[in-house]
Amino acid sequence: MISFQRVFKRYPNGREALAEVSFDLAAGEMAFLTGHSGAGKSTVLKLIALLERPTRGQVVVNGRNTAAVKPRAIPGFRREVGVVFQDHRLLADRPVYENVALPLIIAGVSRRETEKRVRASLDQVGLLGKETSFPLELSAGEQQRVGIARAVVSKPPVLIADEPTGNLDPDLAVEVMNLFRRLNDVGVTVLVATHDVHLIDRFRVRRLHIEQGTLVGVPDAAA
Amino acid sequence: MPRPDKGSPASRSRERRSPVAALSYWLERHAQNFVASLGKLVRQPFASALTIGVIGLGLALPAVLHLVVVNASAIAAGIEDTVQLSVYLTQPLTAEQARKVQQGIDARDDVLEAELVTPEQGLREFEQMSGFGEALRALGDNPLPYAITVRPAPRFDTPEAVATLADELKTLPEVDIVQVDTEWVQRLHAILEALGQVVWLAAILLGVGVLIIIGNTIRLDINGRREEIEVIKLVGGSNAFVRRPFLYTGVWYGLGGGALAWIIVTAAVAFLAGPVERVATLYGSGIRLQGLDTEAAGVLLAGGTVLGWLGAWAAAQYHLRRIEPRA
Numbered sequence: 001m002i003s004f005q006r007v008f009k010r011y012p013n014g015r016e017a018l019a020e021v022s023f024d025l026a027a028g029e030m031a032f033l034t035g036h037s038g039a040g041k042s043t044v045l046k047l048i049a050l051l052e053r054p055t056r057g058q059v060v061v062n063g064r065n066t067a068a069v070k071p072r073a074i075p076g077f078r079r080e081v082g083v084v085f086q087d088h089r090l091l092a093d094r095p096v097y098e099n100v101a102l103p104l105i106i107a108g109v110s111r112r113e114t115e116k117r118v119r120a121s122l123d124q125v126g127l128l129g130k131e132t133s134f135p136l137e138l139s140a141g142e143q144q145r146v147g148i149a150r151a152v153v154s155k156p157p158v159l160i161a162d163e164p165t166g167n168l169d170p171d172l173a174v175e176v177m178n179l180f181r182r183l184n185d186v187g188v189t190v191l192v193a194t195h196d197v198h199l200i201d202r203f204r205v206r207r208l209h210i211e212q213g214t215l216v217g218v219p220d221a222a223a
Numbered sequence: 224m225p226r227p228d229k230g231s232p233a234s235r236s237r238e239r240r241s242p243v244a245a246l247s248y249w250l251e252r253h254a255q256n257f258v259a260s261l262g263k264l265v266r267q268p269f270a271s272a273l274t275i276g277v278i279g280l281g282l283a284l285p286a287v288l289h290l291v292v293v294n295a296s297a298i299a300a301g302i303e304d305t306v307q308l309s310v311y312l313t314q315p316l317t318a319e320q321a322r323k324v325q326q327g328i329d330a331r332d333d334v335l336e337a338e339l340v341t342p343e344q345g346l347r348e349f350e351q352m353s354g355f356g357e358a359l360r361a362l363g364d365n366p367l368p369y370a371i372t373v374r375p376a377p378r379f380d381t382p383e384a385v386a387t388l389a390d391e392l393k394t395l396p397e398v399d400i401v402q403v404d405t406e407w408v409q410r411l412h413a414i415l416e417a418l419g420q421v422v423w424l425a426a427i428l429l430g431v432g433v434l435i436i437i438g439n440t441i442r443l444d445i446n447g448r449r450e451e452i453e454v455i456k457l458v459g460g461s462n463a464f465v466r467r468p469f470l471y472t473g474v475w476y477g478l479g480g481g482a483l484a485w486i487i488v489t490a491a492v493a494f495l496a497g498p499v500e501r502v503a504t505l506y507g508s509g510i511r512l513q514g515l516d517t518e519a520a521g522v523l524l525a526g527g528t529v530l531g532w533l534g535a536w537a538a539a540q541y542h543l544r545r546i547e548p549r550a
Contacts, residue, residue: 049457051457051547051548072461075456075459075460075461075462075464076459076461077459078456078457078458078459079458083457083458089450089453089457091450091451091454102454102455102458102460103458106458106459106460106461107459108245108248108252110244110248111251150458154459
């Protein structure tokens with residue numbers, strides 16, 4: 001589902017973020033991407049969401065080689081990849097419903113179907129009934145769950161998350177991680193970048209540890 | 224290697240849309256943007272009013288110039304009706320002979336009126352008009368001949384009929400020169416034509432100005448909504464999707480500006496109608512000030528709308544490409 005082959009990434013400012021990274025994440029698999037800040041976790045996620053392109057090597061997501069995706073096709077490509085951010089990036093001037101519905105509106109889903117799916121998605125993250133609230137009226141944990149609802153509402157086969165628990169206290173963090181687990185249980189391929197080692201020790205999930213742009217200890221596979 | 228995606232949640236969600244459904248989606252999107260962008264302008268009335276005000280003034284100026292040309296042309300057309308010929312008689316000629324020629328011309332069917340101008344009258348007029356009176360007096364004798372001012376009958380005031388009349392008058396033995404006084408009318412027409420070009424020039428320059436104003440307003444709008452644009456692009460929104468609300472905002476600005484320009488011009492015409500009518504009455508003319516007709520009003524509104532769309536499109540095209548999401 002996600003495949004990196006000898007990926008080397010150097011940014012225009014000369015910084016080399018990834019030295020040579022190769023890994024495969026099968027469909028329906030879940031993994032944690034760990035490492036210190038600056039180790040290259042974000043770069044891996046950016047390459048998957050096609051926010052960046054590799055300098056060398058291949059990134060294949062959902063059967064599509066990102067190098068072959070033309071700029072015009074990027075929006076369509078991104079609709080197949082759900083993204084969750086540390087700062088959740090919700091639109092503060094729109095209610096929860098509209099925030100979650102955004103990917104469906106973009107994809108041209110009918111109004112009735114949109115309504116149904118937004119409710120299903122909010123139900124999944126335990127926020128049914130908060131449709132008309134505005135993001136700032138919610139707690140940090142709730143905001144993050146709205147972000148997750150938005151990422152999965154169009155049922156993308158791939159879900160990536162960048163430090164989704166970074167701003168949450170431990171209890172909420174566990175709750176959010178459990179949410180990713182449940183999504184993975186229904187077949188979504190999930191890759192979560194985090195540096196919270198204590199948190200992920202509680203989950204028996206494959207780990208990809210990255211250090212100075214190189215994967216180390218990849219074989220330490222899933223349970 | 225990626226595996227075939229068997230029964231993943233995504234493959235279930237990618238249902239195909241029929242052309243009808245796609246069209247109805249497209250229409251719904253546009254209708255929604257149409258209304259939403261208007262709502263956004265209404266929610267910030269001061270900023271919107273300023274922008275629309277500037278656009279309205281920019282569009283009103285060429286429209287006013289257009290009306291100046293239209294009204295001047297109407298006045299010129301009124302003057303054109305009073306064509307006259309100046310017939311200069313040979314010298315020497317007695318007053319009696321000149322009088323007979325004048326009566327002969329006056330009796331013609333195609334002549335409304337023929338008026339005799341004696342050399343003395345001619346000299347006085349010439350003195351008043353040119354200020355060369357001193358020079359003429361220095362000559363001693365009055366060098367001017369008898370002249371007859373001829374106004375054709377109403378049915379014979381077409382250029383061809385006037386030419387025929389002039390030719391026939393020229394055959395009279397006492398007639399030296401026949402002058403058809405249309406030259407100044409031609410000059411007036413040339414001036415009006417030049418003014419018409421000025422209208423176009425002003426319309427083009429101010430149109431470019433309106434484009435720049437709208438483009439800049441949309442640019443600020445885009446920068447103010449950077450965050451939102453990034454998020455939309457992150458979740459798979461195309462450039463067209465992101466651009467659409469800005470295009471509609473531009474259309475509203477342009478349409479509003481066009482409507483305001485129409486109001487400004489119409490108000491100006493109403494304001495000036497009274498005074499102009501008084502002047503016209505004083506000159507014994509029934510000319511009334513013309514306002515914008517339906518066609519001109521349509522051009523104003525459509526022009527504003529097109530300029531709004533173009534300005535917004537250019538700004539969106541240029542600036543939206545520069546906003547790419549950061550993760």
